[in-house]
Amino acid sequence: MEAKQLKNIVAQLAYPNGEQGAEIATKMNDTNAFITARTLEALAPNEGEFIIEIGPGNGALSSGLVKKIGFKGRYLGIEISNDMAQVAEKALRCASSARIDVHSGNCYDARVEDESIDGLIAVNVLYFIDDLNALLTHIRPWFKPKSRCVFGIRPVRTLESLRFHELGHQIRSPEEIEDAMRTQGFGEILITHYDEGEGKLGDISFPNGSIIIKAVPCA
Numbered sequence: 677m678e679a680k681q682l683k684n685i686v687a688q689l690a691y692p693n694g695e696q697g698a699e700i701a702t703k704m705n706d707t708n709a710f711i712t713a714r715t716l717e718a719l720a721p722n723e724g725e726f727i728i729e730i731g732p733g734n735g736a737l738s739s740g741l742v743k744k745i746g747f748k749g750r751y752l753g754i755e756i757s758n759d760m761a762q763v764a765e766k767a768l769r770c771a772s773s774a775r776i777d778v779h780s781g782n783c784y785d786a787r788v789e790d791e792s793i794d795g796l797i798a799v800n801v802l803y804f805i806d807d808l809n810a811l812l813t814h815i816r817p818w819f820k821p822k823s824r825c826v827f828g829i830r831p832v833r834t835l836e837s838l839r840f841h842e843l844g845h846q847i848r849s850p851e852e853i854e855d856a857m858r859t860q861g862f863g864e865i866l867i868t869h870y871d872e873g874e875g876k877l878g879d880i881s882f883p884n885g886s887i888i889i890k891a892v893p894c895a
């Protein structure tokens with residue numbers, strides 16, 4: 677694959693938009709089904725909970741989550757791509773009678789009431805967050821006591837193969853994320869690694885895997 681083509685695909689992963697963004701989002705529903713399922717297992721949502729998702733893409737992978745929280749539950753997606761936010765909100769409202777909103781905007785700017793949420797997930801999003809400490813400082817007050825924060829990320833070797841660094845994105849090890857989370861008031865951090873064998877993007881082959889980082893807010 678030419679460097680320009682890879683750059684274009686990675687830019688769409690960071691901010692899916694237009695026709696190509698819609699296509700890439702549909703492909704992500706396949707490639708990211710496993711990592712999202714493991715993230716949701718770690719979150720273990722319950723009926724009636726208020727869950728936030730940062731970067732849901734087109735929302736297809738979150739339909740199980742919104743069904744699980746049921747009609748008394750609340751789901752708030754925060755999605756920087758307006759195209760994705762609109763599609764996700766429509767799809768998820770069809771999937772469940774929970775209270776569902778997907779706001780179009782940057783997660784750094786989202787306003788959420790303190791101690792209001794039962795859980796937060798972000799799958800394949802942290803690479804596009806330049807200042808992780810700033811994000812964690814921003815979201816930490818939202819968590820109720822005993823709530824859960826779960827991030828799904830790809831291993832360093834996967835992101836290096838896709839040249840995320842060269843393309844201006846962040847490659848962080850799970851330990852680096854764990855340290856930042858501890859500093860910003862999260863604890864009981866559990867990191868689980870899954871090997872997904874060989875991944876393919878066009879003619880690029882890479883070692884693929886999922887890493888799930890689960891934490892709770894410290895009292």
Ligand SMILES: C[S@@+](CC[C@H](N)C(=O)[O-])C[C@H]1O[C@@H](n2cnc3c(N)ncnc32)[C@H](O)[C@@H]1O
Binds near residue numbers: 689690782799
């Ligand atoms: C690689 S996609 C992952 C989509 C989905 N979670 C999945 O795993 O298939 C990253 C998503 O995060 C969104 N995103 C990136 N930066 C963001 C930010 N600062 N605030 C909110 N959403 C963001 C992108 O628009 C995109 O939809």
